[in-house]
Amino acid sequence: MKIKGLSTIRQKLMVFVVLLCGVLLGLVWLLNVWLLESFYTHKVHTDLQRTADAFSLLIQKYETLEDPSQPNGISPDFYSAVQQPEYTTMLLGKCIEIADANYNCLLGNHALSSGQCLLHPARTTLFGDTGLPSWNNKNVLAYRAQTLADGDMYFTLNGQNGMRQMVVCKNVADRYTVIVSTDLERIGQAGEVIGQQVPLIAAVLLAVSILGAYLFSKWFTKPITELSHAAREVAKGNYQVRVREPENADELGQLARDFNTMAAEVGRTSELQRDLIANVSHDLRTPLTLIKGYAETVRDLTGDDKQKRTDQLDVIVDETDRLSGLVNSVMELSKYSSGTMKMEPVRFDLAQLCDEVADRYRNVCEQNGYHLDVQTDQVCMVKADPDSMSRAIHNLLSNAIHHIGEDGYVALHVKPQADGSTRVEIIDHGAGISKEDLPYIFDKYYRSRADAGKVGTGLGLSITKAILISHGYAFGVDSELGKGSTFWFVAAAAEPEKSAEA
Structure with missing residues (x-):
């Protein structure tokens, strides 16, 4: 119900308290003036009836x-x-x-x-x-x-x-x-006296209620006013603003904590957006510059030199592929994050799928002298989308090789758990991730300080995160600087297949 002229919560609270006081005064007047004599008469009659009944029972006892x-x-x-x-x-x-x-x-x-x-x-x-x-x-x-x-x-x-x-x-x-x-x-006279006192009592209580409503509404709406001011600051781009969090755990205190969390997340998102512009701009600028430069060279200088023309055209093709990969990664992440990517879950052996993905990296590891440790010897049945899970494992394994340590060790372990689930671990002995970067390592376009300046979009782990979330799998990373990182996820056990009816 909208009351004309009451535009703020404070005004509404004051009106509510005053009206409540008026209703309570009306009830007091009704009970103490109108119904006083009725209540009194009923009580006296009940008492007399109880006495008469007691003596009647005594008479009947002696007959x-x-x-x-x-x-x-x-x-x-x-x-x-x-x-x-x-x-x-x-x-x-x-x-x-x-x-x-x-x-x-x-x-x-x-x-x-x-x-x-x-x-x-x-x-x-x-x-x-x-x-x-x-x-x-x-x-x-x-x-x-x-x-x-x-x-x-x-x-x-x-x-x-x-x-x-x-x-x-x-x-x-x-x-x-x-x-x-x-x-x-003479209870009626007492009612008349009370009735004469009610207007005076009402005036005093009304004044007290107005003052109390004013103070209460001011105290009650103070945190809301602070939240409103802070929200306007966030809208202006000041993501450092915070509101005071009350010590008590009431709804307003929880709202203040949620607002501060939101402001922090919005600020971090804004920073990630700036990083996105910087990273993507860099990733786009380099191949576009190369493509333009080599295309002009082919056009103006080496058009008649077949060998040079071929080499330069190969560079153009490679850089074009890089651009396509970047665009595809962005689109892929968008599909997974928005839920538009259609999942087709089926029962399959996750250990076998991991072994197939790892097989793609064996030649690369052999050529570079890396040691790829694959442990997929136990059957681990899950129900998931094979293509999406293959993409997630590929991203994690590629990330591990990208950050491989001096010992050249990288591992992919698939371990069945006691509850029927499957734990997948991708391990490297690289530089590790700092505690400051660890909470954000799966965020899109995020790069730790150790990765600053490296070529890449920073979307691989974000796509992996979106895939695992869409499957409802727990995931995370354990890392220590100088010792490497272990990326992991736990896939839920597949329900047993129902036997066909005869």
């Missing part, structure tokens, strides 16, 4: 209350029972009477807080003399008769000076009646 042999005409067992603490405590603040079917009061007690009873004007001690006329006045007699005739009921009596009394009448087996009553406080 007969009258005992003419006793001075008070009441069974001594029942009389002793009603004077136990569990019953006398129920009667605090209440008036109770127990009458027989002839409407005669057998037991009665006044313990009202006001000391005045609208049912029985006179007050006596606990279950005292019930022969006084006040215990058997015509109003009470009518209530007893109606209870015996119609059953349980409750009502409220109104007296002079605002006195009110709630009465609960209980019919016990059509033989006795229990009438319990208590004073009703």
Whole structure:
């Protein structure tokens, strides 16, 4: 929902807090003014009903209350029972009477807080003399008769000076009646007083809520404002900008950390783009210059000299091939990275594929006096795209030979793992990779300082990375300066082939 005039999170937070305060004040007013008397009356009625039920169960237990042999005409067992603490405590603040079917009061007690009873004007001690006329006045007699005739009921009596009394009448087996009553406080007046205080309370709380909302929104939106400012700086090209990362791990703190990570990655990408321009420009400039130079030479000077013309045309062809290779590598990386390269996974022996790729380098290694150590003697079944995996292994092996050490050692090891996966390692004893360069060695167009100035596009490892990611394989490199590098990846095990149904 869009609220007109509220354009910032800070404004929306302030409005939300103020509205929330208003809603809470409305609920307080509703509960304390409108519903106060209803809640109070319900509570009093429940308490009186519980007391009447307790005495009704006691009467039913003894069945007969009258005992003419006793001075008070009441069974001594029942009389002793009603004077136990569990019953006398129920009667605090209440008036109770127990009458027989002839409407005669057998037991009665006044313990009202006001000391005045609208049912029985006179007050006596606990279950005292019930022969006084006040215990058997015509109003009470009518209530007893109606209870015996119609059953349980409750009502409220109104007296002079605002006195009110709630009465609960209980019919016990059509033989006795229990009438319990208590004073009703002037709860309505209390509600009126609270209602008069609510506007003042609302004004104070509204002022406090506005101030609190202002301070809270300022504190809450401060990191967002910092992020917004930093984002504008990044848009201007300042990739060194960073935002303060809060110590707590809430969502804003995580957002700040993610922003800093993003700024660092954007800065690194920008640097790689600059490197791309420099590297590709160099790689393009050299063959283009040679092609143009030799073409002009052929045209102007050596057109009639067949041998020179052939040699110079060979240079043009070679440099053209270099340009084509560069363009093809860029296109290939783009296809793998974007996912447009269609993969056709099949089950095959990865060890055999590695051996076939290594076989292409045996002649080169022999001619240069290199030692190519190939360990592919164990079957390693995987499910992958053979052409893509062949390309990845070729790139890694070519990279190892390109960085071969003085001992001329390069190795390709294929090792089955206990979980059924296959680990492939390409090892060289070259100069190694520094710790600063190691995290970025698979990035496109990236070259370590040791490779600065060397001919090449820097795309081979990037293509390998894209291929392995598309297959979901783990990969990495372990290296130490002066000792060489080990590039590796782990291919998941192929699911066993399902046997054909007979």
